[in-house]
Amino acid sequence: MGGRAVLSYGSDTFRxxxxxxxxxxxxxxxxxxxxxxxxxxxxxxxxxxxxxLADGRLQGVxxxxxxxxxxxxxxxxxxxHNYNCSTNNNRPCGGLYGAPCKHLRALVAEAVLQYxxxxxxxxxxxxxxxxxxxxxxxxxxxxxxxxxxxxxxxLRHLAYLEVPDTTMPIPELHWFxxxxxxx
Amino acid sequence: xxxxxLAALLGDSDAAGEGAGEALALLDGFDDALVHGLARLADExxxxxxxxxxxxxxxxxxxxxxxxxxxxxxxxxxxxxLTILAGGRIALSGAVHDALLTSLDTALGRERAEWTSTSxxxxxxxxxxxxxxxxxxxxxxxxxxxAITGWRGVDHDLVSAADQVIEALLGAPALRRLAVLLDxxxxxxxxxxxxxxxxxxxxxxxxxxxxxxxxxxxxxxxxGEPGPAATVSGRLLVLxxxxxxxxxxxxFQVHAVLEPADGGRSRLVRTSVTVAKVDTIVGPALWKLPxxxxxxxxxxxxxxxxxxxxxxLLDSGDLVWDDDRAFVSKPADPLATARLCLPGALGPAxxxxxxxPVRIAEPVLVEGYKVTGDGSFDLGGAVIVVDTERLPDxxxxxxxxxxxxxxxVGLLRWDGGRWTLQPLAVxxxxxxxxxxxxxxxxxxxxxxxxxxKAEAKAADAVAVLRERAGRLLRR
Numbered sequence: 001m002g003g004r005a006v007l008s009y010g011s012d013t014f015r016x017x018x019x020x021x022x023x024x025x026x027x028x029x030x031x032x033x034x035x036x037x038x039x040x041x042x043x044x045x046x047x048x049x050x051x052x053l054a055d056g057r058l059q060g061v062x063x064x065x066x067x068x069x070x071x072x073x074x075x076x077x078x079x080x081h082n083y084n085c086s087t088n089n090n091r092p093c094g095g096l097y098g099a100p101c102k103h104l105r106a107l108v109a110e111a112v113l114q115y116x117x118x119x120x121x122x123x124x125x126x127x128x129x130x131x132x133x134x135x136x137x138x139x140x141x142x143x144x145x146x147x148x149x150x151x152x153x154x155l156r157h158l159a160y161l162e163v164p165d166t167t168m169p170i171p172e173l174h175w176f177x178x179x180x181x182x183x
Numbered sequence: 184x185x186x187x188x189l190a191a192l193l194g195d196s197d198a199a200g201e202g203a204g205e206a207l208a209l210l211d212g213f214d215d216a217l218v219h220g221l222a223r224l225a226d227e228x229x230x231x232x233x234x235x236x237x238x239x240x241x242x243x244x245x246x247x248x249x250x251x252x253x254x255x256x257x258x259x260x261x262x263x264x265l266t267i268l269a270g271g272r273i274a275l276s277g278a279v280h281d282a283l284l285t286s287l288d289t290a291l292g293r294e295r296a297e298w299t300s301t302s303x304x305x306x307x308x309x310x311x312x313x314x315x316x317x318x319x320x321x322x323x324x325x326x327x328x329x330a331i332t333g334w335r336g337v338d339h340d341l342v343s344a345a346d347q348v349i350e351a352l353l354g355a356p357a358l359r360r361l362a363v364l365l366d367x368x369x370x371x372x373x374x375x376x377x378x379x380x381x382x383x384x385x386x387x388x389x390x391x392x393x394x395x396x397x398x399x400x401x402x403x404x405x406x407g408e409p410g411p412a413a414t415v416s417g418r419l420l421v422l423x424x425x426x427x428x429x430x431x432x433x434x435f436q437v438h439a440v441l442e443p444a445d446g447g448r449s450r451l452v453r454t455s456v457t458v459a460k461v462d463t464i465v466g467p468a469l470w471k472l473p474x475x476x477x478x479x480x481x482x483x484x485x486x487x488x489x490x491x492x493x494x495x496l497l498d499s500g501d502l503v504w505d506d507d508r509a510f511v512s513k514p515a516d517p518l519a520t521a522r523l524c525l526p527g528a529l530g531p532a533x534x535x536x537x538x539x540p541v542r543i544a545e546p547v548l549v550e551g552y553k554v555t556g557d558g559s560f561d562l563g564g565a566v567i568v569v570d571t572e573r574l575p576d577x578x579x580x581x582x583x584x585x586x587x588x589x590x591x592v593g594l595l596r597w598d599g600g601r602w603t604l605q606p607l608a609v610x611x612x613x614x615x616x617x618x619x620x621x622x623x624x625x626x627x628x629x630x631x632x633x634x635x636k637a638e639a640k641a642a643d644a645v646a647v648l649r650e651r652a653g654r655l656l657r658r
Binding site for chain 1: 211339343346350353356359360361363364367370371373374375382383384385386387388391392395399426427428429430431432433434436453454455456457458459460461462463465466468472473475476497499501503504505536537539540541542544571572573574575576577581582596598599600605637640643644645647648649651652654655656
């Protein structure tokens with residue numbers, strides 16, 4: 001793994017700021033009010049309720065098409081692109097016949113909607129020739145990975161919707177300005 | 184804000200007052216030490232830590248700071264030493280805040296209430312708060328690891344260690360401020376991992392967030408916070424809504440002028456609603472989350488003033504919103520409110536905990552300007568930068584509308600060494616008709632068909648996630 005690859009992987013969020021203005025680097029170092037994590041794009045969540053770029057993987061949860069109570073945990077590792085798909089109880093997905101299953105394809109497609117193709121391919125360190133689809137440029141093999149961690153991160157994600165609101169001021173949020181997307 | 188007031192604010196080349204430049208340079212030195220980690224203090228960075236402490240030599244903090252700096256430089260990095268150093272950094276940025284706010288108040292001719300402490304102090308705080316105590320100990324220990332490692336050394340394991348701590352904080356309402364702060368901070372570190380070779384780091388920002396977290400994680404700081412100073416009744420005239428957001432929280436902070444029912448002097452107040460969310464809930468769908476506060480949302484969307492009765496008012500000038508003690512009243516245009524009610528309104532005092540430059544957000548009215556090529560407002564030769572990147576995408580206000588506007592209600596802010604104006608509402612000609620466009624216009628849903636369509640899709644997101652939560656969380 002070359003230093004260059006690591007740089008493009010780590011500096012994902014910084015690039016955006018520095019491209020905006022000639023003083024980008026100074027703004028980045030000296031400003032307190034910044035949006036470091038770019039906001040994600042809205043998308044339909046029914047099929048793939050959870051997608052994230054975290055822990056060195058593109059990972060997420062895909063709802064089963066046939067059983068409303070079942071979900072699949074799918075992940076693709078950055079760098080190697082080795083993939084895994086199983087139920088949240090660690091039963092391997094029946095669709096993995098030496099190639100990514102439909103859940104993994106759905107995961108990649110939704111990640112591209114949520115983060116943009118550039119951000120996802122940069123994170124996965126994938127070379128995507130012009131005109132090609134990211135999903136077709138992943139050359140990994142099936143490699144079992146524990147689903148429990150990703151599934152519990154998904155449950156934690158859902159639990160936010162149950163945290164009550166508050167009308168006490170939170171001055172700390174002045175460090176986190178809402179920003180406009182390109183309109 | 185008149186041209187002469189703006190000129191007074193910007194014209195003073197040492198706008199932040201005597202010594203602010205030196206204070207900020209001391210901050211920068213300390214912040215750089217956090218980039219590389221306190222375990223790896225080369226000579227120069229060790230000097231920066233000592234210099235921060237030395238700045239307090241003549242104060243009561245001096246001896247303890249010097250001791251803490253010496254200990255950290257020699258490799259003994261305890262929580263107590265870190266807390267003292269964080270205290271020094273906070274005191275310095277607090278002094279910069281005070282100088283900035285004074286020059287702003289002087290330029291605007293704005294009178295501000297004196298801070299009077301009604302708190303019993305931290306000593307009264309942590310009674311019976313053992314779960315809070317455990318959670319706070321977890322936070323302090325994580326923050327210590329972070330400071331020792333430095334931003335450049337942060338990896339996935341260190342970031343993930345914060346997850347459990349944050350979960351515990353979210354369960355304790357009194358610690359919500361710290362939970363929201365740490366959650367936003369940890370998400371940034373996670374998104375930036377591995378940081379080792381990244382070219383640019385938000386150096387001052389992360390040092391701000393770390394220091395702030397150290398402060399709020401001390402026993403009794405949050406649990407011992409003062410209660411409401413008073414309850415107030417009267418008419419609330421809305422100036423606009425400032426939106427704060429990260430992946431898992433959004434705060435709608437309304438700025439308004441309160442005309443007390445007893446005929447007392449009118450004052451500037453804020454009132455806020457903060458809701459938890461997830462990163463896939465964005466844009467106008469955000470307004471679905473605080474929907475139990477119907478009166479507040481209706482007043483924003485329909486641009487009406489609000490009658491309130493016996494609503495708690497904190498020392499900081501924050502009304503603790505209660506929908507049951509409010510009702511929507513007559514129409515009120517934010518620009519007219521700013522024109523008529525801003526001059527003479529009493530500004531709120533700033534509690535010691537909130538004295539940070541980033542928290543300065545003073546409502547002003549600007550009109551009679553020319554818009555320059557880069558979107559700044561030229562007011563008779565005095566030019567204020569307009570922060571069009573801070574227009575929230577849950578509202579209809581766009582950089583284009585701001586650039587075409589003829590009057591603007593906004594918040595004066597200071598960051599990275601300069602003053603900026605963050606628009607909340609503008610008066611603008613659209614198709615030969617003069618209209619007002621404000622950040623809160625979509626509080627009851629988008630009024631623009633294109634945005635409404637996009638919102639229908641996104642509001643679906645809340646429903647889908649609630650369904651998934653109902654099915655998967657309680658098994």
